[in-house]
Amino acid sequence: EKDGYPSFMEKEINEQPEAVAATLLGRSDIDGKLILDEMRIDADVLKTINKIIVLACGTSAYAGQVAKYAIEHWCRIPTEVELSHEFRYRDPIVDDKTLIVSLSQSGETMDTLMAVRYAREQGAKTIAICNTNGSTIPRESDAVLYTHAGPEIAVASTKAFLAQITAAYLLGLYLAQLRGNLFQGQIKDILADLGKMPAKIATILDNSEQIKELARSMADTRSVLFLGRHVGYPVAMEGALKLKELAYIHAEGFAAGELKHGPIALIEEGQPVIVVVPSPRGRDSLHSKVVSNIQEVRARGAMTIVIAEEGDESVREYAEHVFYIPETTPLLAPLLTTVPLQLFACALATAKGFDVDQPRNLAKSVTVE
């Protein structure tokens, strides 16, 4: 069933173009109008919500953080992301104007289920973004937007993550359409960019040897730091989580702007730092700020590994290794920048001789609180 791949994880990483394509399929028409048939919440209700709370755990929560950036930018609805297990124990402010978006690959994560139940009791409307048909969280929600990644067997989430981000973009565009925040033409352009993602992910997969080779050469590494900004920040945290889970290496993801507020003290000779560089075409001066961060850590001895957009030559002189990803709309970049980090963690763990499908101490779905 592994289709010739040595592990389910490798198979699932390589299925990501299809996972994204299948999640987009049939959800918009040629004019760029979103058709989310499953959205059983009344349009009038969705027009009046004044706050979104995204609830999830682990990798799904990182997808939620990407969702926050997109939804706030496109829909102008205040959106917070909260770990499900923190949410209901802190007396959160939830009412019938709150939209809860839960993200769960399995649909069975107990922490998220309990948080959704709690929010519903407070009168909130709930939408589940889920990869498992008929699972508990969608059954207990007002509406569901299924991701069509196909079954994910490996404990570490990969294709479900990209599919969750894709579904969250669709939800954001749907709300923007409904509430009139974006012109139809703008939505159509973003959908066209999303439609190009499967081919771009495939390009990264076709050129994966360089990053795998680097990963294999780092099998003795004790710690790796990941930096990112804007949507690259949750990607950095996801890259770190994959490395912890699979290779049992201490890894930490930071918002690059936080560096000088503490983490830069960790940098010593030879410390590997993986930096997700924002597009030079992105917001404000984020690109140059992150390039300065690369210089800062390098000046203190860091070994810098950079993920940057094709054509971005400015990073070369500060990086030991550069991996290029195809160009895209800056908000959509996580669908691409995540992939080299998955490949890196998987190859490094394999080089250490670990079972990437069944990492120690972990279960595929966490069905206890």
Ligand code: M6R
């Ligand atoms: O099934 P869920 O999406 O609710 O699972 C949430 C987390 O348990 C899950 O993403 C976990 O962090 C994975 N092991 C990450 O690779």
